[in-house]
Amino acid sequence: MARQAGSQGAETAERARRAALSLFARHGYAAVSMREIAAETGVGAAALYNHFATKQDLLTELMVKHLEALLAAWDAEPEAAAETEPRAALAAFARFHLRFHAARRDAVFVSTMELRSLDQPNFHRVERLRRAWEDRMEAIIRRGAEAGIFRAPEPRIATMALIGMLTGVTNWYRPAGRLPASAIEALHVEMTLSALGAAMTGDDACSPHP
């Protein structure tokens, strides 16, 4: 049996992508073999090479697809517009970041942990996309800081710190945990704004420029 009736190449490739993403997230790129990915895909190891030139290309493709989807999805949000009031924009960004990442935990995990597994050209390609995401947030913070709404003397540092905080949720959040995702989301949005001295709850009168 060399080719199953009704099977399509694109479907196999997609199954392989899903299998690889799950396995890479659980065990790490280097610890997963093409044979394991193939088995999870329901195919022989050699068949993978009809869809991906190398294991490295497969990893790169997963990361690039994820980051491009992230950027495109945010840019389509109404709050991504440059005219949005900084507090509202930052809150929306934090909420979007948390939701998007919660829905794709494997992809986030792989995209942040396996950067070191990329060879140089692929690394630069992925790094450019990651940087683009950080720049989206930095632009909001910079806008708010210049308007005196955020206390952020170094917008770049604040960006990295807050992205670290938001992305870190993926490392410990479990859907079966004590609190629902919505509560964790609300708490983090609150902390994000608070960290820049622009809390929207509690003593609101205390923001630098009320």
Next chain:
Amino acid sequence: MARQAGSQGAETAERARRAALSLFARHGYAAVSMREIAAETGVGAAALYNHFATKQDLLTELMVKHLEALLAAWDAEPEAAAETEPRAALAAFARFHLRFHAARRDAVFVSTMELRSLDQPNFHRVERLRRAWEDRMEAIIRRGAEAGIFRAPEPRIATMALIGMLTGVTNWYRPAGRLPASAIEALHVEMTLSALGAAMTGDDACSPHP
């Protein structure tokens, strides 16, 4: 030449630990071979087994040693006392966390990224230590929240968020960067307190209980 004059076993073991830490941090546990570690140590691969039973044991030892040193060092700090005023305690904790981690970037990287490479018994051992560190911070936040000094309705969530923010610095901080470590440290201590509505700079009169 089977044994070099003047070479001592303990020194070789320590060189091997350093080599392994550096290689694991750069390429990941699974991607590094015992032969590479041995070469960096200046020894044959077989010699490593005079000091470590398995590769897995070597990784575990690195993590346990790091986390135990972290806990012991913090517990020796004066601000770790339960009587310390919460704002001062949290500021000291954040500063300590940043400094300790900045000085041991490889160990931090390995200890947080390679948890998945541990088999179950080793994982639990390391996880208990990691949890102990989180509990140190949570105790401070809980104390401050109960005293009305921190705005933290869920101390556990705040702990995880802030530890994520502080630990994340290791991922992007470079000593040759634009800002000195002291500036990054100050900004993060400030954001840590701010996130809980207890900033010590700027509009200090705004903290819930002045």
Next chain:
DNA sequence: ATTGACAATGAACGACCGTTCGTTTCTATC
């Protein structure tokens, strides 16, 4: 009906893996 691209197969390649083994050399102790 024939063709050609596609998508799969099992077998194989050379390289490298963690680990073990028997041996050798050095150091410390009596």
Next chain:
DNA sequence: GATAGAAACGAACGGTCGTTCATTGTCAAT
């Protein structure tokens, strides 16, 4: 000076790795 143990060596073991290859069955277009 003999001896025991520590610490190194080179070689080897069985296994797995990413990838390639020749082949084969299937489908769509001619």
